[in-house]
Amino acid sequence: MTTSTKPRKKTTPPKARLEARIDADLDDLITQAAQKQGVSKTAFVSDAARDAALKVIARAETTLMAAEVFDQMMASIDVADDSPELEELATLPRRITQ
Amino acid sequence: MTDPGLELTYRVTKLAPGYDLGAFDCGAPGYNEWLVRHAASSVQAGVSAVYLLLEEHEDTSRVVGYYAISPTQVVRDDVPKSLSRGWPQRVPAWKLGKLAVHVDLRADKDAQWGRQLLRDALETIVSVADAGGGKVIVVDADNNGLVGFYARNGFKTTGTEGDLALFMKVSTARKALTA
Numbered sequence: 001m002t003t004s005t006k007p008r009k010k011t012t013p014p015k016a017r018l019e020a021r022i023d024a025d026l027d028d029l030i031t032q033a034a035q036k037q038g039v040s041k042t043a044f045v046s047d048a049a050r051d052a053a054l055k056v057i058a059r060a061e062t063t064l065m066a067a068e069v070f071d072q073m074m075a076s077i078d079v080a081d082d083s084p085e086l087e088e089l090a091t092l093p094r095r096i097t098q
Numbered sequence: 099m100t101d102p103g104l105e106l107t108y109r110v111t112k113l114a115p116g117y118d119l120g121a122f123d124c125g126a127p128g129y130n131e132w133l134v135r136h137a138a139s140s141v142q143a144g145v146s147a148v149y150l151l152l153e154e155h156e157d158t159s160r161v162v163g164y165y166a167i168s169p170t171q172v173v174r175d176d177v178p179k180s181l182s183r184g185w186p187q188r189v190p191a192w193k194l195g196k197l198a199v200h201v202d203l204r205a206d207k208d209a210q211w212g213r214q215l216l217r218d219a220l221e222t223i224v225s226v227a228d229a230g231g232g233k234v235i236v237v238d239a240d241n242n243g244l245v246g247f248y249a250r251n252g253f254k255t256t257g258t259e260g261d262l263a264l265f266m267k268v269s270t271a272r273k274a275l276t277a
Contacts, residue, residue: 066256069257073234080269095211
């Protein structure tokens with residue numbers, strides 16, 4: 001893989017502080033797990049929390065559709081609509097190598 | 099700025115470590131920042147797949163566009179169930195969450211890079227829907243200008259007041275783009 005020769009812009013996100021009271025057993029467990037991965041406890045906890053948060057948000061994200069639009073769509077969900085706009089898009093000279 | 103005299107080729111690839119994401123600039127800070135700060139973790143968490151548009155010349159390349167897709171659901175807006183017609187109240191879908199093109203490419207009006215990348219994204223979604231299901235493609239347009247862009251390319255309104263989401267049936271995209 002090749003990469004650009006342009007210099008990478010450094011972006012440092014602002015830091016926030018999170019404090020949590022946890023059982024000593026959980027603290028030990030986190031300490032062991034972080035050591036096995038060779039990362040700090042802060043890095044371990046924040047990575048785990050980020051992954052969990054992203055999954056929760058993704059699951060919660062749905063698209064609401066008006067009932068009449070939904071019903072009309074479902075009535076022919078597997079049948080293609082005529083779409084002159086998409087047919088025109090399909091004829092666009094291809095610039096991206098497949 | 100791209101030198102118009104260079105022989106450039108373009109291809110789409112999945113996000114992987116090693117690409118210089120910080121140099122990407124689509125003119126919208128939120129989209130630039132998402133690529134740099136959140137795209138990799140979103141992929142790692144299994145939440146979305148991110149695809150990069152690469153501009154290549156000899157042994158160099160740079161990121162000039164990207165899009166992200168993720169599984170989602172379209173949910174029928176709340177009405178009494180007695181009025182519904184017996185089908186499920188929700189349907190599996192794919193969300194085109196982000197689609198952005200570098201400002202250098204946007205200057206090339208003839209190529210219509212936004213539409214080039216949108217077509218690639220729709221083809222990708224049709225392909226993954228064929229393999230793993232999903233009946234609808236949805237986009238969240240961040241502003242009314244983007245609503246117009248997606249509407250001009252076959253998307254329809256979800257009819258939800260104040261919502262900038264649009265949709266297209268996978269069957270419609272499959273017929274038009276894989277015919």
